[in-house]
Amino acid sequence: MNRVIGVIELGRLIRQKWYWILAFLLIGISSAHILTTYVIVPQYSAETKILVSRPVDSAQALELGDIETNIQMINTYRDIIQDPIVLDKVREELGNTLSEEELKGKMEVITQTDSQIFSIQVVDADPERAALIADTIATIFKENVGSVINIDNAAILSPARIPTEPISPHYLFNIVIGALMGSVFGLGLILVQNLADKKVHDENFAAEHLGWLPLGAISTISKKELIQMNDLIQSIDETKKVSSTEVKHIAGKEPTHV
Numbered sequence: 001m002n003r004v005i006g007v008i009e010l011g012r013l014i015r016q017k018w019y020w021i022l023a024f025l026l027i028g029i030s031s032a033h034i035l036t037t038y039v040i041v042p043q044y045s046a047e048t049k050i051l052v053s054r055p056v057d058s059a060q061a062l063e064l065g066d067i068e069t070n071i072q073m074i075n076t077y078r079d080i081i082q083d084p085i086v087l088d089k090v091r092e093e094l095g096n097t098l099s100e101e102e103l104k105g106k107m108e109v110i111t112q113t114d115s116q117i118f119s120i121q122v123v124d125a126d127p128e129r130a131a132l133i134a135d136t137i138a139t140i141f142k143e144n145v146g147s148v149i150n151i152d153n154a155a156i157l158s159p160a161r162i163p164t165e166p167i168s169p170h171y172l173f174n175i176v177i178g179a180l181m182g183s184v185f186g187l188g189l190i191l192v193q194n195l196a197d198k199k200v201h202d203e204n205f206a207a208e209h210l211g212w213l214p215l216g217a218i219s220t221i222s223k224k225e226l227i228q229m230n231d232l233i234q235s236i237d238e239t240k241k242v243s244s245t246e247v248k249h250i251a252g253k254e255p256t257h258v
Helices: 007-016 018-039 064-072 074-081 084-093 100-106 127-147 171-196 203-210 223-252
Strands: 044-053 107-111 117-124 153-158
Touching: 007 018, 007 171, 018 171, 044 074, 044 127, 074 084, 074 107, 074 117, 074 127, 084 100, 084 127, 100 107, 100 117, 100 127, 107 127, 117 127, 127 153
Parallel strands: none
Antiparallel strands: 044 117, 044 153, 107 117
16 A cells, blocks of 8 residues: 655654654764764865966067967966876876876866966875975976977966865865755654554544544553552452451351340
C-alpha cells in the first residue's frame, strides 16, 4: 500500500519527533567541527604579480595596438609557465620534491581584463613553501621567457608574501553545511520510520485508508490511575475478607438458652 504524506501530516510528525531533527543537527555540527578543525588540512595561497611587455623602440611611442597585443600575449605566457622549460627548472630549484603534475596542480595563472599584469597563484599546505614556489616560478619565467619569444621586458611587480590565514577550509560554511545535512538526515529518518510503520495508531487510519467506520474506542489510563485502581481493588478484597470472617464467627457461636 503506497502512502503519501501531506504537509499537515509532515508537520505533525515534526512536532512529535522534533528531538530527532535536533539530535542529528547537533551531530552534523559536531562532525563538521571535527572534520574542519582536526581532519582537513588547511591550505594557504601565495601570489606574485608579473608585468611583461614586448620591446619597443625608444624613439617610437607606445601605441594602443601594442598594448592590446601585449594583453593578448598573456595566454601565451600562461602556456610558457606551464611548459616543462619552466617547470623542470622550478622543480630543480625546489630539490625535485614535487612532480610536474603536482606542481601544475598547485599553481594557477590569473589574468585581469584589459591588463598587462598577470599573477601566479600557488596553493599549498605550508604557507612558506607556497610563497617560495610562487617566487621561484616567477623568477624562472623571467629568466627564460626571452629565449622562447622576443621578450626582454619582464618584471616582477610584487614578490609573494607568506600568507598568515588559510583560504580553506571555511569553518562557518562547513558548520552550516553540517547543520543542514544533519537536519535533512533527521527529517528523512522520520519519514522512513513513519512509512515503514504498519501499526494503526488512531481511528482515523481505519476510516481514511480502509473505509471502516469506528464503533468505539478503548481509553487508556495512566500509571498513577492504574496504581490507584489496584489499591482500591485490594481494599475491597480486604473488606470482603473481614466481612466474611465476621459472618463465620457469628455463625459459629452456639445459641444461648435462658
